[in-house]
Amino acid sequence: MEKKIPYKIYLNEDEIPKQWYNVRADMKNKPAPLLNPATHTPMTFEDLRPVFCDELVKQELDDNTAYFDIPEEIYSFYKMYRPSPLVRAYCLEEKLQTPAKIYYKFEGNNTSGSHKLNSAIAQAYYAKKQGLKGVTTETGAGQWGTALSMACSYFDLDCKVFMVKVSYEQKPFRREVMRTYGASVTPSPSDTTKVGRKILEKYPGTTGSLGCAISEAVEVATENEGYRYVLGSVLNQVLLHQSVIGLEAKAALDKYNITPDIIIGCAGGGSNLGGLISPFMGEKLRGEKNYDIVAVEPASCPSFTRGKYAYDFCDTGMVCPLAKMYTLGSGFIPSANHAGGLRFHGMSSTLSQLYHDGLMRAISVEQTSVFAAAQQFARVEGILPAPESSHAICAAIDEALKCKETGEEKTILFGLTGTGYFDMMAYQKFNDGVMTDYIPTDEELEKSFAELPKVD
Ligand SMILES: *Cc1c(COP(=O)(O)O)cnc(C)c1O
Secondary structure, three states: OOOOOOOEEOOOHHHOOOEEEOHHHHOOOOOOOOEOOOOOOEOOHHHHOOOOOHHHHHHHHOOOOOEEEOOHHHHHHHHHHOOOOEEEOHHHHHHHOOOOEEEEEEOOOOOOOEOOHHHHHHHHHHHHHOOOOEEEEEEOOOHHHHHHHHHHHHHOOEEEEEEEHHHHHHOHHHHHHHHHOOOEEEEEOOOOOHHHHHHHHHOOOOOOOHHHHHHHHHHHHHHOOOEEEOOOOOOHHHHHHHHHHHHHHHHHHHHOOOOOOEEEEEOOOOHHHHHHHHHHHHHHHOOOOOOEEEEEEEOOOOHHHHOEEEEEEOOOOOOOOEEEEEEOOOOOOOOOOOOHHHOOOOOOHHHHHHHHOOOOEEEEEOHHHHHHHHHHHHHHHOOOEOHHHHHHHHHHHHHHHHHHHHOOOOEEEEEEOEEOHHHHHHHHHHHOOOOOOOOOOHHHHHHHHOOOOOOO
16 A cells, blocks of 8 residues: 655654765766876876875776765764755645656755755865865855855865855855855955966956866865865766765655656756766666656756767866866856856766766756746745756656646656755846846857867
8 A cells, every 4th residue: 555655755864874876886888087188098096186185086986886885974964964855745746736746855954055065074074084284166156165164164174165256246145154164265267376367367357167266276276285176066976975865865765665757956067966866877777777867957058968078178277187078168158147056067977978878868948947947836845946956846847747738647856956045136037027048059169169178
């Protein structure tokens, strides 16, 4: 007999996963290795050590170990805000009059307001364990910077954040949260680094991008003794830490024998989506189950749907290793849309490989549809969603409406990555009916593709 499914499926504290799952272990076609930008040979442990913490480099390069133990210190921190709820969206289903069953995994229940804390605490822990003084990073919309500031204050580490200028100006309150947690915050591009000055010269008046901020943060990490650089998305290690989302979601669903048909997540650099889908993708890769897995990206920054699968720089300053990924070109600076966390030119190389192999699909959505979905969701489900997360909401609603037409009772699972309290300027624009979306032309993309590094 089917058990009555509650609004929220909570796990017990001791059901938080004790290990992260590394989906690469089950991939037949492994993601392409990072390449040295000068020699185009695969980056080794020794090559990456000056930039990243040792333990994180090991995780980054390990395509074969399926499970990594979550250290006790990280587990204790997880207990402060996990397990996160898996919510049955009964009210949204009712509103849409759909036969679909909709579930979302809500990662916004912590002060940083997003899933990013899951990896921030892990990265800060390994930096501390290595005896470092501090870490540097970039932040777009500010969620990653906030999460990292919280994690660094927990472990008493210095934290230097380069914040994309447009967000620094639009989101002064995020900046102040970071400073409250003890981080220093610099708008990027800045004149405090060599690469920042170079970018300012080439693109005067630029509002910045994640790619620029990464270059600055890497420079500061490599030129200051006792510092390393940490990144909040894109990298394999970040997907590994974020697997806690998917493992918890799966454990909760399993309690009620629920199997999703469709799994949806927004995709910026791919960390929440990679984390959410990982145990499900594992089953798919091992031929045990099949799922329809969907990445949702903004039409203004369409890496999967209009990008090229090629080696590219992760940053604008071209100081980082080359990653093979779906990319719009590292010189591509997306329009200043409001989903700051999705404004990255590239995509996780793990997800890129899975997408390339036809194991998942991708769609892009326009900003006004995203906010319409956010508003509809907020009004019935109570939660005020982040603009990034609302991309997934938008796609989930579309799928639920398709079910209404066909009468199919599909089970939809999506990742609700965070809350939107710091995005009220964007909501204001939407409420005032003055929100626009800039979609890049083919010519603009071609211009950017022409500058992709030549790698054979
Ligand atoms: C950063 C962020 C994203 C996008 O990043 P991914 O690495 O693609 O997950 C999505 N939602 C929120 C709330 C974010 O802060």
